Amino acid sequence: MQERVKAKAIELLESGCRVLGWKAGEFFYDVTPAVFTSREEIERDFVFNPFCGANQSKYLIAESRRGGRVAAFLKPCDTYSFQQLQKEHRILRENVYAVGVQCPGMCDMDALRAAGLRGVTGAEDRGEKLLVHTLRGDREVDRSLALSERCRVCKSKKLLDCDEMIGQQGEELVSTRFTEVERLEAMTPEERFAFWRGELSRCIRCNACRNVCPACSCEKCVFDNPASGAENKAPASSFEENLFHIIRAFHVAGRCTDCGECSRVCPQHIPLHLLNRKFIKDINQLYGPYQAGADLETRPPLVDFQQDDPEPSIVGERGTNP
Amino acid sequence: MQVNQEFRPTIAAFCCNWCSYAGADLAGTNRLQYPADVKIIRIPCSCRLNPLFILRAFQRGADGVILCGCHPGDCHYTTGNYYARRRMTLLFSMLDYLGIERERTRVEWVSAAEGAKFAETMNEFVSTVARLGENRRLEDLRCKSE
Ligand code: SF4
Ligand code: SF4
Ligand code: SF4
Ligand code: FES
Numbered sequence: 001m002q003e004r005v006k007a008k009a010i011e012l013l014e015s016g017c018r019v020l021g022w023k024a025g026e027f028f029y030d031v032t033p034a035v036f037t038s039r040e041e042i043e044r045d046f047v048f049n050p051f052c053g054a055n056q057s058k059y060l061i062a063e064s065r066r067g068g069r070v071a072a073f074l075k076p077c078d079t080y081s082f083q084q085l086q087k088e089h090r091i092l093r094e095n096v097y098a099v100g101v102q103c104p105g106m107c108d109m110d111a112l113r114a115a116g117l118r119g120v121t122g123a124e125d126r127g128e129k130l131l132v133h134t135l136r137g138d139r140e141v142d143r144s145l146a147l148s149e150r151c152r153v154c155k156s157k158k159l160l161d162c163d164e165m166i167g168q169q170g171e172e173l174v175s176t177r178f179t180e181v182e183r184l185e186a187m188t189p190e191e192r193f194a195f196w197r198g199e200l201s202r203c204i205r206c207n208a209c210r211n212v213c214p215a216c217s218c219e220k221c222v223f224d225n226p227a228s229g230a231e232n233k234a235p236a237s238s239f240e241e242n243l244f245h246i247i248r249a250f251h252v253a254g255r256c257t258d259c260g261e262c263s264r265v266c267p268q269h270i271p272l273h274l275l276n277r278k279f280i281k282d283i284n285q286l287y288g289p290y291q292a293g294a295d296l297e298t299r300p301p302l303v304d305f306q307q308d309d310p311e312p313s314i315v316g317e318r319g320t321n322p
Numbered sequence: 323m324q325v326n327q328e329f330r331p332t333i334a335a336f337c338c339n340w341c342s343y344a345g346a347d348l349a350g351t352n353r354l355q356y357p358a359d360v361k362i363i364r365i366p367c368s369c370r371l372n373p374l375f376i377l378r379a380f381q382r383g384a385d386g387v388i389l390c391g392c393h394p395g396d397c398h399y400t401t402g403n404y405y406a407r408r409r410m411t412l413l414f415s416m417l418d419y420l421g422i423e424r425e426r427t428r429v430e431w432v433s434a435a436e437g438a439k440f441a442e443t444m445n446e447f448v449s450t451v452a453r454l455g456e457n458r459r460l461e462d463l464r465c466k467s468e
Contacts, residue, residue, distance in 0.1 A: 184419065193421025193459055222374065229378050242460055243377045246416060250373050253412060278419050282412055302412075305404035307394065312410040312429040315418050 001101075001125065004166055005048040005073060008099060010039055017071040017097055020059055022052045028122045029109050033059055035070075048073070050125050053106040053148060055261045057081035057091070058214040064092040071097040075106075076170060077150070079160040080257040080293030081214040086161075087296050088255070090217060100159030102167025104128075104143060105151035108264070115145045150260030150273065153177035160293070177258065181277050202268040203241050209262035209272055215252040215292075222247065249275040254283060254302040257293040286310055331385035331451040333360045335444065336375065338368045340398040341433045342390030348437030356444035368392065368429075369402030373413045376427065380460050386426045386451035390440070393431040403431070422459050425450050 009019045013036065023034040023045040031051045036042045055078045063070040074082055079100060085091045107130060112120055119135035123146075130146045132139050144152075155177060157170025184192055210216045210223060222228045223244065230243035249256075249272070258280060262272040283290055287301045287309065337343040343364050349356065361384075365371060368391025376387045389410060397403040410429050418424045430443045 189418070189421045189423065191421070192419060196420045228374065229381055230374075240381075242420075243374070243381065246377060246413075246420070247374055250413060250416065275416070278416060279412060282415050286411065287408070302408060303405070305401065305408055307404070309404065309407055310411065312407065312414050312427075314411060315414040316424050 001166075002048045005101060006042065006046050008166065009036065009042050009046055009071070009073075012071040012097060012099070013037075013039060013042060017069045018063070018066075019046075020056055020063060020070055020072040021046050021048070022054065023047055029107075035059075035063065048101075050104075050107040050123065050130060050143070050146070053108065053261075053264055055081055055212075055214060055259045057085055058212070058217060060096055061085060061090045061217055064095040069095050069097055071099060073099050073101050073166075074159070074162065075101055075103040076157045076159050077103075077154070077257070077259045079158075079162065080156070080291070081259050082293070083160050083296060084255060084257050084293035085214055085217070087293070087300075098162045098164075100162030100165040102159065102165065102170055103151075103157065105147045105154065107143065107146035107151075108148040110269070111146045111148055112141075115141055117141070148260070148264065150258075150263070153179075155258060155291075177273075178277060178281050180271075180274055181281050184274065184278075199270050200241060200245055203245070203270060204268060205241060205244065206267060208265045208267065209270075210248055212261045212265045213252060214257070214259065214261070215255045216248070218251075222251075245272075245275065249279060252276065253279040254290070254300045255292050256280065257291070286314070329452060329455060330357075330359050331448060331454075331456075332383055333357075333386045333388065333444075333448055333451060334376075334379040334384040335360050335362045336365050336368075336371050336387070336389045337362050337432075338391040338398075338403075339364055339366050341392040341396065342430075342440065344434035345390070345432045345436050345440040348434065349441040350437075352437050354437055354441035356441040357448045359448050360444050367397065367399050367402040368406040369397075369399070371406060371410075373409060376413065377460075380426075380457055385454070385457040386428070386447060388428045388430060388443075388447055390430050390432045390443070393433055396433065417460075423454050425454060426457060 009021055013019050019036040021036055022031045024047050025032040029051045031047055033054045033056055056072050056074055057078050060072055086093050117132055120132055122133040124131040128143055129140050130143050132141055153175045154173055155175040156172040158172055159165055159169055223231055225231055230240045256276045260273055283301045290301050346362055368389055371389050379387050391403045394403055414427050432440050
């Protein structure tokens, strides 16, 4: 796969595009998005491996406005964000050449650790398998064991709105991504409170979850506004963090494609996807199924209404387990 | 607020200018009583209520927050309250999901002619929140005791 993607990158560069791709970071697993402008750079630095989790679509907001054309490699989940951002008039589509790359699922270190691997120094793509180098020698593991949480519950392998594809077109999948939300809903309020207190207490307010999110691309963000009461990086009151998490999730409600980037980048391993998915699940249940980014036409649920929408008191009426 | 050992909750009531705010006025002119714990904040339409305002009210010491707007179909701007309804439903559901007592937030549609309903709603809401006591959880969410 790496060779095919790399060859395509060179071809597109020579046809006059800048190329948005990935290059190795400090460690083998922190592969970083990068813009390539020369053949030498691509040959030297371009990587496409099982750790290319980063969603490229956010970078297209700026890149599509920089003049000239930019080529990007998008995984199926990235294409949902890509289309959602077009719907919000953030990406100038005509300046982007989108190459859809079919995806066998991306891996992360959490999964490798959970699979019992220690001292991992590198990993190689072997299709269904992953060849993991460790301090104690090499080990081959099933790729399914190394998959990140979001890839284990992937909602769709469909590549939307691409100019070209590498690999086969895929299908929407039946996903179990709401199972964990349901488990929380079934708890008592006290248990839920204890759960979230445990999770959110770890937040260091680095803002990475906001910065990485394609939906969180407002030019003026409320969290940069000193008057918002939730702006500080070193909060004066514990309230600020709670405001931050609730408002961050609320601001992307109806626009979040569940791409999983926020949870991926959180250095404190806070399961932010459980907040986003709660909104997605509620929207699906209360206002009808909706997948952000799936098309350009459907009105987003929070800028739409029905006269017979349920009243807010439904939250109490349906109980903790709707 | 603790006065004479008896807990009095602080209630922030966001009232739409065109209906509930006038409803509150009517309750006043009709000398219908409702507790002084209710602090009314006038907004131009229920749709003006940014969810952040609710959290901000809690941050500044409210124990309960209520939004009052025109009845669905009667919004001065035609449809504002329909959007507000969706937002509040989702926000309240999220607060519930975080384990915050769900009785601390509420939406009620009160028209300018419903002074009695306004007073009744406030009396009821104040006693519900008084029963729950001080709002601690939203603040404590991040302070792990263990
Ligand atoms: S947190 Fe809200 S205001 Fe800030 S970037 Fe995200 S959506 Fe925009
Ligand atoms: S909130 Fe998280 S999952 Fe949703 S779009 Fe943003 S980064 Fe992706
Ligand atoms: S990325 Fe994690 S630690 Fe950083 S602000 Fe977001 S939730 Fe907090
Ligand atoms: S004007 Fe009263 S709710 Fe819109």
